[in-house]
Amino acid sequence: MIELGNYNTLKIVRDTSPGLFLESETGAEILLPNKYVPKVFEIGEELNVFCYLDFDERPVATSLTPFMKRNEFGFLKVVEVNQIGAFLDWGLEKHLFVPFREQREKMKEGQWYVVYCYLDDISFRLVASNKIDKFLSNDELSVRTGDxxxxxxxxxxxxxxxxxxxxxxxxxxxxxxxxxxxxxxxxxxxxxxxxxxxxxxxxxxQPQGQKVLEPTAKKIQKLLKESGGFLALHDKSDPKEISRILGMSKKTFKKGVGTLYKARQIEIKQDGIHLVEKN
Missing domain, CATH: 2.40.50.140 (Nucleic acid-binding proteins)
Known part of the structure; x- marks a missing residue:
């Protein structure tokens, strides 16, 4: 079986004028056009290729790398809009089609959209949808708190x-x-x-609980070193100033400073925090 819209590891079985024919373990064949054929190859060798439909809706393999795969979300640019829908640049010769029915609002050429790529059950074509909520579900979660x-x-x-x-x-x-x-x-x-x-x-x-302390402390320590061993920040600093300089909340900043202080790597003074010079 060859999965369209995904990478497949296939065996080279024939070298023909239009290109190499590749075969899956189940005996399905697909063409790798000449422009994608490697300079050196051997019959029986395996190639990892991306498979999709060409301009004539025929399965074809390519060595190009798409920006997204089937059953994945991606952020793509609209390169054309016509009477049947929109077409997205996904890194391959043939653009990815978005029917009007799969657009949350009418797409505009030159704009970027988050989309989901899937194989349409009716047309058996790879298409994309901007109505992403229907491809997401929180009914059965695969994550836990802290992950x-x-x-x-x-x-x-x-x-x-x-x-x-x-x-x-x-x-x-x-x-x-x-x-x-x-x-x-x-x-x-x-x-x-x-x-x-x-x-x-x-x-x-940011990591939660105790996990936040080590990376936060390292970030503060790194910026201290880059700033000559001093930061004009302390527990009375404006939260907005802390966020602007460090990209973290004041609460997280205080935890990181506490970790560095307990490790005797900084001194806390009225003007800010100072990196302890080690002999």
């Missing part, structure tokens, strides 16, 4: 930024928890802060 997770930022709300968690679930980073730049389409790491009774996920961009 480190991958995030894809989707949109800004009155409460904060909505994010896709591990390409499966929906989460929210509250505005009060954000101390760095965020934008639609941005990929970043985060942590499960709270799982609510209705399975809604509250996300933090």
């Amino acid at each position: 480190k997770v991958s995030l894809l930022v989707t949109r800004l709300t009155d409460l904060g930024w909505e994010v896709i968690v591990n390409d499966r679930h929906k989460g929210l980073v509250f505005s009060s928890e954000i101390f760095q730049h965020m934008a639609v389409g941005q990929r970043m790491e985060g942590y499960i802060k709270t799982i609510r009774p209705d399975n809604k996920l509250d996300i933090s961009l």
Whole structure:
């Protein structure tokens, strides 16, 4: 079986004028056109290729690397809009199609959108959808409180930024928890802060509990070294100033400073914190 919209490891079985024919373990064949054929190859050798449909809707293999795969979310640019829908640049010769019915609002050429790629059950074509909520579910969670997770930022709300968690679930980073730049389409790491009774996920961009101390302390220590051993920050500093300089909350800053102080790596004075010089 050859899975369209994904990478497949296939064996070279024939060298023909249009290109190499590759075969799966089940005997299915697909063409790798000449322009993607490696300079050196042997019959029987295995190649890892991406498989999708060409302009004539025929299965074809390529050595190009797409920006996303089937059953994944991605952030892609619209390169064309016509009477049947929109077309996205996903790194391959043939653009990824988004039917009008799969657009949350009519897409515009040149704009970027978060989309989900899937194989349409009716047309058996690879298509994308901007109606991403229907591909997310929090009914059965695969994460626990404190877990480190991958995030894809989707949109800004009155409460904060909505994010896709591990390409499966929906989460929210509250505005009060954000101390760095965020934008639609941005990929970043985060942590499960709270799982609510209705399975809604509250996300933090920093480790929770004791885990936050070590990386926070290291960040403060690093900036101290880069600043000549002094930072004009202390427990009475404006939270906005701490966020601007360090990208963290005042509460997190105080925890990190406490860790460094207990380790005798800093001195806390009225003008700020000083790195202890070691002989």
